[in-house]
Amino acid sequence: VNLHEYKLIEGFTWINRQDGADALPKHVKFETSMNGTDWTEVLDVQEMPKTNGLQILELPEKVVALYFKVTILSNWVDAPYSYVAEVSTWAGDKPTGDYNWEKNTWEVIDYKSQWGGDQVSNIFDGDKNTFWHSEPFDASVNGMPQWFIVDMKKDRPAIKGFLIWHRQNDHGVEPKHVIFSVSKDNTEWTKVLEVLEMSNDYTIELDYNTTNPTPGRYLKVEVKTNWGNAPYTYFGEITPY
Template identity: 30%
Template sequence: KYISGLKPRKWADQLTHSESSLEFKFDNAIDGETGVRIVYTNTSGAADSVTMSNTENTIAVNNIDTTKAYHYYSLHKPVPTAIDDFVSPAVDLRTALMLEFKKSGWTIVESSGEEAAHGASNLIDNNSTTAWHSQAGVGTPQWVTIDMESPKYIDGFYYINHPTNNGGGPKSVKFEVSQDNVSWVTVLQTDVSESYFRQRLPLVETTIARFVKVSVVDTKSATATQTQMVEIDAYNVQNVSGDNGYINSAPISLVNAKAPYIGDGSNPFPTLGAFRMQKMVGWTHSSNAVVTYDNNGPTFSLFVAPAWGLPAVANAKVHQSVDLQPGDYVLNIRSGTADGPGEVYGVVSTGVSLPDFDAVPTDPTTIGYRNLVENQSKTVEILIQVTEPTRVNLGFVYNLRSQYAATGTPWTSFKVIQLDLAKVN
């Protein structure tokens, strides 16, 4: 049991001083360890080794033939007075180097183009507030080639979306790899979402490569002439090149924001049956937002029926307010479908209410918004970043018109499926 439980000290780094001189760095010694031994072939072709004590963290190895395998293991004693050393399983040091990404040493070889203030180096700077912007006026594909300094094991990539991406955001990305920046192999082509969370893009099988070329094959809008990406990371079975992007989330409670929905018990439109059409409990309504709840479900339904006497609406508003502490948050809005003509914005704002419909994109109180009619039966995200305690409003600003003359249907509606708010980091 003692021998089977022995572990090697964690390798930290390798520095190359010359073709035959390397320096190895390790974490602090583990319990019961007396040292670390590195076994290698010297430049004369003979087996050789060097040993580092448990009080040291670095050791130089000279006259090493780096074309041959070299490995290390930890030496252990069950008690300090023991005569014999026991050894941990060996670790191949060339494999250890290939498993460690050392992203600080990555460089950009070239790109299809960039804006001066948003260079391709932003794609590998471990900073989620910077981004690469491709050269404006040029369509897809757009690409960046990355040199990881030495060959690495790669099991997949992480992609981080740009917070302000719209039609120019990537829809499909392609990853190619190379050992020499000449011959390339495509290892992944996949669609990416508009999520603010870090997106994991696994490969079918592990690959080894020094160079990575990431290309934006298609954008969300076919007419976009520029694209953006925040950060690219690689991962393998042991390491990830960076902890960038939003990874974790903690739910923030909202009122009556998911099924089963609750109506307020009013009866503003009895034409469809007593107390069927009501207002949503816990939500503030503008005077023209008469019906938002359908007891036949029940559903969260923005609703008008001009042919039956419930007028069409312009600039109707429904919202609730939430007090947020400093931090980053994401609001998910899952939309249903529209039945009839209209426009619906999902909006997050400061102030006493939501901004007017026509002002939503430019109003200084608008934190973020999404066009929900363009995203029917989808989940969209709105990023909320606050630097001090802030009360924010979240909800809907909408216009609904009659479809009776065109279709014979007396009502127009837009269904909301669910809202979720979470603090992210």
């Protein structure tokens, strides 16, 4: 990463992927550079904890640098891949508080419809096999669009994208035209992503980058159309990152 200015670095903050995926980084090396060519190792973390919270990685000696490099040397399940959600440098006051992206703390505060036990909260339970199913029959709340609002319980930095699983045990009525919006107060909304034709591939985790990353506490998802032109739709899992 080119920091574009000389920065005092006292440490790094680190946030793992949040949805329970198991190939989290284990052995991670941090290097800094003044020119992008010559690198100095500043921190070697042999076992990065498998936690969802914000991790504060303090350097033994503070440095000034223009570039930093992160190398993931191993992961916790010896997979041929790994992932990380957020890495930043910090200096000055050590960051405090847990930066908790755990979706199980979130609360669904409003929605147009849900059907029986297939409630909206199933979208945020970390399990791709549980899903939200909107009301199929009651004409007062079924049909398109469908929408719901989640309170993420604290202000989140700009959301850069969404990982999405479709319903796993039935197919054909996946959301097609979908709008994602973010708000600080549940009143003023900013559209961060509009997908006109969301993939209906339920075999992979879909990854959509936001076009207008915006910080906020509330997330609204609106399903305008579905692939089956049915009066209902469903989602397996949504993970903002």
